[in-house]
Amino acid sequence: MSTIADLKKGQKAIIGEMNAQEIPLKLLEMGCLPGNQVELIQIAPFRDPLYLNINDTFLSIRKETAKLINVNLIEDE
Amino acid sequence: MSKQINVALVGNPNTGKTSVFNTLTGLNQKVGNYPGITVDKKEAVIKLSRNLKAHTLDLPGTYSLNATSLDENVVIELLLNKNDKDYPDVVVVVSDIENLKRNLLLFTQIKDLGLPTILAINMADRMDRKGIQLDIDLLEKRLHTKVNLISARKNKGFDDLKQSIIDYQKISLVPCLDASEIDTAYFESLKKAYPRQDLYKLWLVITQDVNFGKTNRNKIAAQNEFKPKSNSEIKRLQQKETIKRYQFINATLKETLTKDLALATGLRAKIDRILIHKVWGYVIFLAILFLIFQTIYDWSTYPMDFIDESFLLFSEFVKQNFPAGMLSDLISEGIIPGIGGIVIFVPQIAFLFLFIAILEETGYMSRVVFLMDRVMRKFGMSGKSVVPLVSGTACAIPAVMAARNIESWKERLVTILVVPFTTCSARLPVYLIIISLVIPDERWLGVFNYQGITLMLLYLLGFGTAVASGWLASKMLKVDFKTYFVVEMPNYKLPIFKNVVYTVVEKTKSFVFGAGKIILAISIILWVLASYGPTDEFSNADEIVKSSTDLSSITEEELETEISSYKLKHSYIGYAGRAIEPAVTPLGYDWKIGIAIISSFAAREVFVGTLATIYSVGNEDEQTIKTRMAAETNPILGGPLFTFASGISLLLFYAFAMQCMSTLAIVKRETGTWKWPLIQLFGMSGFAYVVALIAFQILK
Known part of the structure; x- marks a missing residue:
């Protein structure tokens, strides 16, 4: 099982299980919910934070948070 | 007799809510602070019709009613407190056409509080360019409210929005989500304990740390029929609520909104490629x-x-x-x-x-x-x-x-x-x-x-x-x-x-009228201390200087500077400088530098001017002051006063000391208490003193 922190630039995935107790509610409110799509747009220099497109919302989160969110990769055709 | 209603503007950050407020109200807005905290409070009274005025409040941007910052707390405290004088008769939720899905989360929450809630969709001018189509009638039906398309940039749709505000009593109060869906058993018991309260409001009182009239969360928890939940259970329910709301929003938008993906331009990606490039x-x-x-x-x-x-x-x-x-x-x-x-x-x-x-x-x-x-x-x-x-x-x-x-x-x-x-x-x-x-x-x-x-x-x-x-x-x-x-990366x-102009004007005003009072008060005090003295030597300065100098050998101007130098030395600040001499001698300074340090509390650069006055150098020409300073001797150690050791000590003192009343005033204004500026004053100046002391003692 991989997490958002394992995505490579440009990769898309479907959000799966997440460690709900530790994830900020604000992130869920922005649309980071199981079943929604996430795309890694860019990683900041020094490998942190991450720039994501979640459910059509563009946002950046720190790697420590990204590690708590499991994803299933969408295979590129 | 004209009537006045309260209107609250709420919305996610980056939706252009403030532009909407600016367009609605024009320049007659008032910016203040919420009591005790430094969150801007922007309000204005606008005329809606011949006999209806609206007191309009621009609330801080928030993503939801689950507050995670002081700004967001302001929103929820107002919306839950019926007794607040600003408690709205009608709420306008400002959203952005391109982020409607996310913006609707906040809308459904506010709607469920039982307040008449209008949805104003901003940046509607971008719809064509982005290939977005919206079925307004159906959306109004699904959300049980009035929906207005507006554009603050193009100044469009505001007459319709004002009309919706005028007709606020016609807006249905039907909630978007039945709160008891979140957890049936839990909400049933809540209902039993408080049959007359709005369920969703009760839920927010429990989950948010805010004051809410007579019912606070401890009282709710104390009810017998009602079993409180642990924090982790509450968080789980909040997540469930968020998921339920998104299900409702997704279903609603599926019916009403279409997006032509081909038209979604790659402008963001292009600009991002340069602006956040690693080099x-x-x-x-x-x-x-x-x-x-x-x-x-x-x-x-x-x-x-x-x-x-x-x-x-x-x-x-x-x-x-x-x-x-x-x-x-x-x-x-x-x-x-x-x-x-x-x-x-x-x-x-x-x-x-x-x-x-x-x-x-x-x-x-x-x-x-x-x-x-x-x-x-x-x-x-x-x-x-x-x-x-x-x-x-x-x-x-x-x-x-x-x-x-x-x-x-x-x-x-x-x-x-x-x-x-x-x-x-x-x-x-x-x-x-x-x-x-x-x-x-x-x-x-x-x-x-x-x-x-x-x-x-x-x-x-x-x-x-x-x-x-x-x-x-x-x-x-x-x-x-x-x-x-969690930082949103908005569109360019x-x-x-x-x-931009409003921000500049507002910040400048907030400095001049907020911190200005303190600065003016302190500078007048400093002026009094430097212009009056406790002894006869001060009041008779003219005669004393005149009798002790050979009047024929100096010009009128030189005499003036001699007198002001003598006056400063015998003013309250002058005596203060002498009083602190024992404290500054270990740093390599004399009482004259002591005076300059005290008076430069008004602003650091005053140091130079004060020395010029003390040394009775008429003008502030740097070269003259320098020559005069170089000639000063150290009263205790002998030799020149300004040596490498005392110079470095003085440089270090000015590098670290909190020698600026205006900064203290603005910190007081920005943090809302004297605690932080006082910590800065004593912390920084204490540190400066110690460092300067060590430097002089090692180098001398």
Whole structure:
């Protein structure tokens, strides 16, 4: 099982299980919910934070948070 | 008789809510503070029709009613408190057509509070370009409300919006989500305990840490029929609520909104590729910082010189046209220069906020946070702290105000606390004169000038101390609010000129009227202390100086400077300088420097002017003062007063000490309490004293 922190630039995935107790509610409110799509747009220099497109919302989160969110990769055709 | 209703504007950040407010209200808005906290409170009374007025309140931007910051708390406290005088009759939720899905989360929450809630969809002018179509009628039916398409940029749709506000009583109060769906058993018991209260309101009172009239959450928890839940269970229910709301929103938008994906332009990706590039991103950011820095530092000297001269002329005018006496002195030497000392900061504040408003409006500020977060986090600050820290190099006052853009209270407080360490332009005159006295004007390795190296080291020292104390402060501060790093990366937009101007005007006003009072009060006190003395020597200064000097050998002007020097030495400040002499002798200073240190509390650069007066140097010509300073002897150790040791000690003292009442005033204003400025005053000046002491004792 991989997490958002394992995505490579440009990769898309479907959000799966997440460690709900530790994830900020604000992130869920922005649309980071199981079943929604996430795309890694860019990683900041020094490998942190991450720039994501979640459910059509563009946002950046720190790697420590990204590690708590499991994803299933969408295979590129 | 005309009626007045309360209207509250609520919305996500980056939806253009403030532009909507500006367009609705025009310039008759009033900006204040919520009691006890420094969150801007913007309000205005507008005329809706012949006999209906609306008191309109622009609430801070929030993503939901689950508050995670002071700003967001303001929103929920108002919406839950029926007794608040601003409690809205109708709420307008401002949303952005391109982020409608996310914006609707907040809308459904507010709607479920049982308030008439209008949905205003902003940036509707972009719909065609983005290939977006919306079935308004169906959306109104699904959300049980009135929906208005508006564009603050093009000033469109506002008449319809006003009409919707006028007709607010027609809006249905049916909720979007039945609160008991979140957890049937739990909400049933809640209903039993409080049959007359709105269920969703009760739920928010339980989950949010806010005051809400008579029913507070402890009372709810104390009810027998009702079993409270643990925090982790409550969090689980909040997540369930969010998921339920999104299910409703997704279903609604599926029916009403269509997006032509082919038209979604790649402008964001193109600009991002450059602006957050791992090399170019930093190069561009540095260039922008350099431009800001240049502007504040360089360009503002012209208006500042103008202000300076105008106030001097004004003061001269009063002196000549008012009957001589205490009142005339107070006005011309105390009050006018005091006000001048406030107005002098206006150009720097205006320039800095001009840039910051543009950076925020365009969406670039979020990119800065993205680029800098990793580095700044190490020192307990946020990516946004970079702008205040760098502008602190020009002046700490606009820099402290700029920290308002940092969402996390702890990171903001750390930034405010450490900004005054950066080398502001007022330290420069002090540095320059001391460096030229004690550092040899020679070259190291034939290339680098020692004096230049010293000045550069002082700048680095200031910045380094700021960053290091940020690390220290973040370790020591305990702050209740747990905040998370979730930063929206908004679309790039051209700034709206009107919004930029409003921000500049508002920040300048908030400085002049907020911190200005304190600055004026302190500068008048300092003036009184320097212009009056407790003894006969002060009151008879004229005669004493005249009788002790050979009048034939000096000019009128020289006599004047002798008298003012004598007066200053025997004023209250003069005696204070002598009183602190035992404390400053171990640092290598004498009582004259003591006087200069006390009076430069008004502003650091006053140090030079005060020494000029004490040494009775008529003009403030640097060369004359320098010669005079070089001739001073140390009363205890003998030899010259300004040696390498005492010079370095003085430089270090000015690098660290909190020698600026205006900064203290603005910190008081921005943090809402005297606690933090006092910590700065005693912490920084205490540290400065110790460092200067050690330096002198080692070097002498």
